[in-house]
Amino acid sequence: MKSLLTRQRRLNPIYLSFMAVSFMVGVAGALQAPTLSLFLTREVQVRPFWVGLFFTINAIAGIAISLLMAKRSDTQGDRRNLILFCCLMAVLNALLFAFNRHYLTLITAGVLLSAIASVAIPQIFALAREYADQSAREVVMFSSVMRAQLSLAWVIGPPLSFALALNYGFVTLFSVAAAIFLLSMVLIWRTLPSVPRVVATPEQVLTQLSPWRDSQVRLLFIASVVMWACNTMYIIDMPLYISATLGLPEKLAGLLMGTAAGLEIPIMLLAGHYARRYGKRPMMLLALVAGILFYLGMVLFTSRTALMALQLFNAAFIGIIAGIGMLWFQDLMPGRAGAATTMFTTSISTGLIIAGLIQGTLSERFGHEAVYWLALVMAIVALLLAARVRDVRT
Incomplete structure (x- = not known):
């Protein structure tokens, strides 16, 4: 009887x-992001500078909109309605990119719609946390399994994105994203x-001020x-x-x-399980140690086999911080x-902006190896x- 009740609890609809929802929204996002630079270059026909500018403005707008909407989401209205609104903006954004090729329109209206749409994922996770707390569900494992859906989406999404874009065109690609x-x-x-x-306690109210x-x-x-910058x-x-410096095949990337x-x-999933036993902080520190070993390996090893083996450390680094970091x-x-969830996603966007500025400058002046030396140092700083x-x- 106990096992049956446990099974029913796990199969909660x-x-x-x-x-x-996490998987579907993740797939829709993973369809659009990987080929966006290709779309701007081939379809909109802009130079690399304008491609980089688009990504930078898009990231900054995403941070601003996320922070503005996050405060309201915790105090007013139904969070589910906000998620629906963000997904509606995502539909409109995908349709805009499907049928518009005017750069100024895309970098204004498109960026605005994209920024609002990007709020959907953190709000879904925020709603999931509130639901887990209210229903006494185990929070860490629940969130870890949800986060795994996004990773699965990014296993499926990028190859499908390139297949749709290259074989059927960008109108089909963005239309499929809108449908999802x-x-x-x-x-x-x-x-x-x-x-x-x-209702927040007096102590929590003080924290909510800022x-x-x-x-x-x-x-x-x-x-x-x-x-995330690393x-x-x-x-x-x-x-x-791997192509320009190591001379390895481009498809290896x-x-x-x-x-x-x-x-x-x-x-x-393993991180979610062990975080319940040992806590989130030890798991995050373990992730950073894995990150340090990964970037050290990128500096020391150059063979195809070694690079493949190093992906285990890379996966441990990203897999743990992506799942446990938000919960922390x-x-x-x-x-x-x-x-809280928006703070986490904002840190990702901020890391993206910083990384874009550093990588281009560093690789151009000192070579690609310098990027991994700096990433190694930054990973050590993050650990400290x-x-x-x-x-x-909890």
């Missing part, structure tokens, strides 16, 4: 709906719960920015490094990325799931910062 977002809206509307707001007043939140945010520098530079994404899924922010900011953040058991 709302739980499964969160999994499905539309289906996600139906699923969200029909299945995800509306979770009542929890998360920046909490030195622990500041430290974790800075550490997270540094971590990862983004690697993603930007690696295809150029896709194989390395796919291998890491595939390994991230079981690592996320939420634990440090009780009662503010939306703001994260070690100063307290663990919060």
